[in-house]
Amino acid sequence: MSAQIKYRIGKSAGFQGLTILLASSCVIPLVAIxxxxxxxxxxxxxxxxxxxxEKPVGEIGGGVAHALVGSLIIILMAAIVAVPIGIxxxxxxxxxxxxxxxxxxRLSVDILQGxxxxxxxxxxxxxxxKPFGYSAISGSIALAIMMLPIxxxxxxxxxxxxxxxxxEAAYAxxxxxxxxxxxxxxxxxxxxxxxxxxLSVARIAGETAPLLFTAFGCQFLTTDVRKPxxxxxxxxxxxxISPYNDWKDLAWGASLILxxxxxxxxxxxxxxxxxxxxxx
Amino acid sequence: MDTSINKDVITRPEDSLGxxxxxxxxxxxxxxxxxxxxxxxxxxxxxxxxKTLIIVSLCMVVLILGILFTLIVQAxxxxxxxxxxxxxxxxxxxxxxxxxxxxxxxxxxLTSFLGLLISLPFSFAVAIFLGEYYPKGxxxxxxxxxxxxxxxxxxxxxxxxxxxxxxxxxxSLETKMGVPPxxxxxxxxxxxxxxxxxxxxxxxxxxxxxxxxxxxxxxxYSLGATRWEVIRSVIIPYTKSGLFAGVLLSLGRALGETxxxxxxxxxxxxxxxxxxxxxxxxxxxxxxxxxxxxKRVYNAALIELGLVLFFVTVIINVIGKKVIGKFS
Numbered sequence: 001m002s003a004q005i006k007y008r009i010g011k012s013a014g015f016q017g018l019t020i021l022l023a024s025s026c027v028i029p030l031v032a033i034x035x036x037x038x039x040x041x042x043x044x045x046x047x048x049x050x051x052x053x054e055k056p057v058g059e060i061g062g063g064v065a066h067a068l069v070g071s072l073i074i075i076l077m078a079a080i081v082a083v084p085i086g087i088x089x090x091x092x093x094x095x096x097x098x099x100x101x102x103x104x105x106r107l108s109v110d111i112l113q114g115x116x117x118x119x120x121x122x123x124x125x126x127x128x129x130k131p132f133g134y135s136a137i138s139g140s141i142a143l144a145i146m147m148l149p150i151x152x153x154x155x156x157x158x159x160x161x162x163x164x165x166x167x168e169a170a171y172a173x174x175x176x177x178x179x180x181x182x183x184x185x186x187x188x189x190x191x192x193x194x195x196x197x198x199l200s201v202a203r204i205a206g207e208t209a210p211l212l213f214t215a216f217g218c219q220f221l222t223t224d225v226r227k228p229x230x231x232x233x234x235x236x237x238x239x240x241i242s243p244y245n246d247w248k249d250l251a252w253g254a255s256l257i258l259x260x261x262x263x264x265x266x267x268x269x270x271x272x273x274x275x276x277x278x279x280x
Numbered sequence: 281m282d283t284s285i286n287k288d289v290i291t292r293p294e295d296s297l298g299x300x301x302x303x304x305x306x307x308x309x310x311x312x313x314x315x316x317x318x319x320x321x322x323x324x325x326x327x328x329x330x331k332t333l334i335i336v337s338l339c340m341v342v343l344i345l346g347i348l349f350t351l352i353v354q355a356x357x358x359x360x361x362x363x364x365x366x367x368x369x370x371x372x373x374x375x376x377x378x379x380x381x382x383x384x385x386x387x388x389x390l391t392s393f394l395g396l397l398i399s400l401p402f403s404f405a406v407a408i409f410l411g412e413y414y415p416k417g418x419x420x421x422x423x424x425x426x427x428x429x430x431x432x433x434x435x436x437x438x439x440x441x442x443x444x445x446x447x448x449x450x451x452s453l454e455t456k457m458g459v460p461p462x463x464x465x466x467x468x469x470x471x472x473x474x475x476x477x478x479x480x481x482x483x484x485x486x487x488x489x490x491x492x493x494x495x496x497x498x499x500x501y502s503l504g505a506t507r508w509e510v511i512r513s514v515i516i517p518y519t520k521s522g523l524f525a526g527v528l529l530s531l532g533r534a535l536g537e538t539x540x541x542x543x544x545x546x547x548x549x550x551x552x553x554x555x556x557x558x559x560x561x562x563x564x565x566x567x568x569x570x571x572x573x574x575k576r577v578y579n580a581a582l583i584e585l586g587l588v589l590f591f592v593t594v595i596i597n598v599i600g601k602k603v604i605g606k607f608s
Contacts, residue, residue, distance in 0.1 A: 012506035016413060022405030026482075027426045029475045033433065033441050040444075085336055092333040105337040107598075108344040114529075114597030115347070115590060116536025118563045122570065122586040123347050126354050145343070152340070176322040178329035206434020209538035209563070213571045233436045233539075240440040241543060255437050266432045270425065 034259070041256025044249050054219045054230075057244050064254050066221040070136065070229040074215060075205060077140035077225065082147035083197055089148075090155025090193075091181055106156075113149035120145050121210030129214055136229035139215025143207060147200040154196020158189040195272045202265035206258060208233040232258050351587040358580035366584065372549040372565075374573070379581040381588070383551045387559035388589075390466050391541060392534040394555060395473030396527065402474075403482040403530070404523070410482075411489025412515060413507075424486070431479040439543030442472045447544060454556055464546035465558045472540045477533050481526035488522030488607065489515055522607045528600035532593045538563040562589050 052063030089105065096102045120142050128138035166188060170180040186193070208231075211217075216228040217238060232254055239251035358366065362379055369380015406427055414420040447463035450471070454461040492515050500510045516523070546558025547568055560568075562585045573579040 008506050008509070012508035015508040015511070019405045019409050019413065022402050023409035023423065026402050026406055026430070026478055027423065030426055030430050030433070032445070033437070036441060036445060037437065085339065088333055088336040089340055092337040095333075101334065101337055101341075105340045108340040110601050111344050111594050111597065112340070114532050114536075114593050116538065116563060116593055118536065118538040118566050119347070119351075119586045119590045119593075122566065122583055123350050125570065126350050126583070148340070148343075176326045178326050179322075181329070202432060206436060208434070208436045209567055212567055216571075233434055236436050236440060237539060237543070240436075240443060251440060255440055258434060259437060262432055262434060263429065266429060 037252065037255050037259055040252040041254075041259075044253030045256065049250070049253050053221050057247065060246065062246070062250055064232070064235060064250060064257070066218065067230045067232045067235040067254065068257070069221060069223065070215070070218070071205070071232040073223065073225065074136055074140050074143065074211075074229060074231055075201060077137070078143035078147055078204060079197070079201060081140065082144035082200070083151055086148050086151025086197075086200075087155050087186075087193060090152045091159065091185075093152065093156040094159030095181075109149045109152045112145070113153070116209075117146060117207055118209040121213060124210065125213045132226075134214065134216035134228040136215050136225040136227065139211050139229065139231070140225075142210035142214050143204040146204050146207060146210065150200035150203060151193075151196050154199065155189070155193050158192030158196070159185060161192065162188055191272050195269045198265050198269045198272075202262050202269070205265070206233050206262055208237050212237075348590070351583060351590060355580050355584035355587045357576055358584045361577050362581065366581070367588075370551055374569075374575065374578045377575070377577060379577070381562070381581075381585060383549060384560050384562045384565050384585065385588075387466060387545070387552060388535055388561040388563070390552065390555065390559070391469040391473055391545070391561055392531060394466070394470035395477060395534050396531055398470060398474035399478050399530065400481070400527070403478045403480075403526070404485060406478070406482040407485030407489055407523070407526075408511060408515075411486045412511060415490060424483075427479050427482050430475065435476065435537060435540040436543075438472050438476055439540035442468060442540060442544040446471055457556075459554070459556045462546065462556070462558060464544055465556050466545065466552055467555045468544045469541045469561070470555070472544055473534045473537060476537065476540065477530040480530040480533055481523070484526035484529060484604070485519070485523050488519040488526070491607075492518050521603050525600045525603035525607070528596050528603070532596040532600065535596070536563060536589060536593050538567050542567050562586075 048061050049063045050068070051065050052061055053066040054064075055062035089109070093102050093106055093109075124138050124142040124145070128135070128141060132138070162185060166184060167180055170184045175184070211231055211234050215231055215234065217234050218228045218230045222229060236251045236254050236258065239247040239254070242248070358379065362369075366379060367381055367385065369378070370382050371378050371380050372383060373379075406423070410420055410424055446468055450465075450468045451461040451463040454463070496514050496518065497510055500514045505513070541561050542564035545560060545564055547560055547564060548558045549560055549565075552559040566582050566585055566589075570579070570582050573582050
């Protein structure tokens with residue numbers, strides 16, 4: 001074997017080694033973050049952490065109950081607004097692939113997906129907070145706008161995957177359009193759509209920027225959606241940049257809860273999509 | 281209208297056919313009438329359903345136009361008062377009513393491009409590793425899922441981790457290099473961003489690389505090319521535009537990232553002179569100041585920052601999506 005060939009083979013092997021090294025080192029920060037947050041957070045979580053609300057600085061025994069309740073309410077309201085609209089729009093885009101409206105609508109959804117969360121926060125601040133003041137509703141609307149593109153895209157992609165003859169068989173039996181969609185197409189694609197919904201909830205659950213000047217935050221446990229409300233990510237931000245160590249400890253516990261919630265949602269989404277692909 | 285048609289249907293056979301066979305005709309015609317009424321209802325529901333779909337899709341277009349319109353209208357006082365000098369002004373001093381956005385533009389560009397530069401070798405390595413070297417198996421699958429999970433971790437958690445872990449590390453690095461050990465600053469933000477944007481270019485690059493036709497690769501192998509030569513002269517040229525689109529999506533993500541950057545950049549409004557200086561990005565200024573901007577021009581100046589951010593990310597994303605669309 002000539003030296004030239006040896007050199008080329010060596011270069012190839014060297015590059016392969018470098019690729020493997022760089023690729024596997026991508027996991028290091030993720031593992032480091034997960035381990036650090038689990039280690040810092042696990043000791044802070046106890047019963048009073050989950051059931052108590054914010055206490056003044058220096059008093060021990062504060063908790064994050066208000067943020068947990070607030071996050072749940074705000075996410076739920078956002079999902080109620082965004083999921084039906086997103087699915088309907090996804091159906092339109094999946095059914096009318098070449099119409100002019102579909103082109104512009106698809107472009108809008110693509111743009112919306114790229115809009116930074118802080119810009120959506122500004123817009124909702126102008127629309128809802130300037131006239132009506134800080135409220136949980138405005139936070140939900142901001143999060144709903146962020147959910148929309150993910151729900152739309154996943155619905156559209158799922159409908160594209162379904163074979164046309166399911167739909168044609170239903171039409172041949174004389175079913176009207178809305179029944180074909182609601183009774184045949186949606187049940188067939190439900191797992192794909194559901195995974196999109198879960199993914200979008202996972203995305204907005206950790207979103208802080210648009211909530212800074214919409215839901216704003218609050219020290220008390222409240223369920224009044226017309227008033228400011230605390231959320232988990234906003235609480236983490238507030239406590240993390242505070243100078244008090246016991247607040248930072250609370251923030252580690254809250255981070256762990258948020259992280260577990262988000263990762264579980266992602267895990268289930270992956271499970272569903274894997275099953276879905278096998279079935280098809 | 282509905283009932284009149286039905287009456288018509290019911291009465292007509294009686295009139296035209298006489299009374300001899302009335303009883304049987306009546307039974308069938310009532311059934312037919314029921315069926316027709318049902319199908320009329322269904323046609324109506326169908327039309328309502330179709331219209332709802334169209335209206336909802338129209339809503340998306342209206343939403344984007346509404347966002348754009350709102351931002352322009354609300355930023356107008358600042359556009360009028362400050363003009364183009366806004367983008368080149370070096371001082372940002374709300375107390376004196378001086379608004380120059382250059383420090384923030386610079387901060388955004390520096391953090392984003394530095395972050396992207398750090399992340400690119402890693403994300404391309406992941407794309408090549410998963411797309412070419414090891415497309416199947418449990419270990420590559422694990423890596424793929426892990427990389428996608430990087431995108432799932434909330435940005436506020438990255439920021440908090442950066443505060444607690446990265447900043448002390450950067451401080452000790454700065455002490456070794458002889459610059460003031462602040463820790464906070466553009467370099468720390470770029471580090472956090474570089475972790476956060478890996479998945480975007482990696483997963484797109486991976487799917488592009490798996491789409492390279494194997495006949496091209498086999499042709500190169502049959503000519504005696506090594507693995508690396510196939511990657512360099514077949515796969516990378518073939519997927520060039522796709523990889524570029526992935527980089528664009530990562531960049532769009534980095535430009536708009538708010539929370540993680542706000543927490544580690546230091547939030548100072550002077551011009552950054554080196555990458556270890558503290559600074560501010562457009563997104564972090566908005567996050568810090570919009571809630572308390574009481575003056576009209578101050579508020580509008582912050583919204584104008586949002587408008588700039590909106591335009592830049594929209595352009596980047598649309599180009600990226602167009603390139604991907606052309607590819608597949």
